[in-house]
Structure formats: C-alpha cells, structure tokens
Amino acid sequence: xxxxxxxxxxxxxxxxxxxxxxxxxxxxxxxxxxxxxxxxxxxxxxxxxxxxxxxxxxxxxxxxxxxxxxxxxxxxxxxxxxxxxxxxxxxxx
Amino acid sequence: xxxxxxxxxxxxxxxxxxxxxxxxxxxxxxxxxxxxxxxxxxxxxxxxxxxxxxxxxxxxxxxxxxxxxxxxxxxxxxxxxxxxxxxxxxxxx
Numbered sequence: 001x002x003x004x005x006x007x008x009x010x011x012x013x014x015x016x017x018x019x020x021x022x023x024x025x026x027x028x029x030x031x032x033x034x035x036x037x038x039x040x041x042x043x044x045x046x047x048x049x050x051x052x053x054x055x056x057x058x059x060x061x062x063x064x065x066x067x068x069x070x071x072x073x074x075x076x077x078x079x080x081x082x083x084x085x086x087x088x089x090x091x092x093x
Numbered sequence: 094x095x096x097x098x099x100x101x102x103x104x105x106x107x108x109x110x111x112x113x114x115x116x117x118x119x120x121x122x123x124x125x126x127x128x129x130x131x132x133x134x135x136x137x138x139x140x141x142x143x144x145x146x147x148x149x150x151x152x153x154x155x156x157x158x159x160x161x162x163x164x165x166x167x168x169x170x171x172x173x174x175x176x177x178x179x180x181x182x183x184x185x186x
Binding site: 009012013016049052053054056057060061063064065066 | 102105106109142145147149154156157159
C-alpha cells in the first residue's frame with residue numbers, strides 16, 4: 001500500500017464521515033418524500049441502525065487519532081439537528 | 094494532534110479492529126456462560142448489532158486505505174467462525 005503514504009488520513013477520515021452523514025440525511029429525506037410516515041417503526045429502525053453505524057465509524061476515527069473527539073461529536077449533533085428539522089417540517093405538511 | 098504524526102495508522106487500525114472483534118467474542122462467551130440460551134432473540138440482536146458495528150468500522154478502515162479489503166474480510170470471517178464454534182460447543186452441553 002505504498003501509494004497511500006501521501007494521503008492525509010486526517011482529512012480523508014473527516015471527509016468520509018461527512019459523506020456518510022450526508023448519505024443518512026439523503027436516505028431519510030427520500031423515505032419521507034416517498035412514505036411520509038416518520039412514525040413508522042421501520043423508519044425508526046433504519047434511522048437507528050444508520051446512526052449507530054456512523055457513530056461507530058466516528059468513534060473508530062477518534063480512537064485512531066484521525067478526528068478530534070469534539071469534532072466527531074459535532075458531526076453527529078449536526079446530523080441529529082438536521083434530521084429533527086426534517087422531521088418537524090414533515091409533520092407540518 | 095502533533096504527537097500522533099509518528100503513529101503507524103495502518104498498524105493501529107488493524108490492532109483496534111482486532112481488539113473490537115475479540116471484545117465481541119468475549120461478550121458472546123459471557124452471555125453463553127451466564128444465560129446458556131443462544132436461541133434467545135436478545136442474544137441474536139446483540140450479536141447482530143455488534144457484528145454490524147464491527148463491519149462498519151472495518152469498511153471505514155478499508156475506505157481510508159488503512160486496512161486491505163482482503164484483510165478486513167478475513168478478520169470478520171475468523172470472528173464468525175469462532176462464534177459458530179462457540180455456538181456449536183454450547184449446544185452439545
């Protein structure tokens with residue numbers, strides 16, 4: 001794996017995590033647009049699973065020393081806020 | 094994060110994943126020794142959740158270029174084999 005020596009792992013780790021967070025947000029948006037039932041247990045389960053997966057990735061990056069603890073928490077909180085805003089907006093429809 | 098510049102991220106990533114895999118194995122052993130009911134739904138759920146979390150971590154490490162795809166798959170397969178051996182042994186009791 002010699003070619004990856006030049007890679008900045010810190011930047012890459014953060015970019016990957018951010019992309020994964022965006023993917024969850026997109027998934028939930030699609031679910032809401034198509035199902036419009038955020039109280040559905042399946043929806044809750046998908047969201048829980050995805051959030052758990054992301055939190056594991058973030059935790060791993062933090063333990064590796066690639067992402068700061070504070071930064072990782074902020075990423076997760078920001079996603080949670082966006083999701084709850086989305087949720088509220090869908091209930092006002 | 095200057096002090097982590099000297100860290101070999103590849104080695105550290107693998108060591109962390111291996112430790113997480115061992116933790117799952119230990120958890121399942123403790124559950125079996127104390128509950129002795131591997132057909133319990135809660136047991137299945139805990140195991141599924143833990144395996145999913147680990148697979149997410151491995152996938153992340155692979156995408157970061159810290160662990161080779163083959164190496165990651167081997168780690169997961171080895172854990173699965175150990176778990177199924179454990180499972181079989183408990184059913185013979």
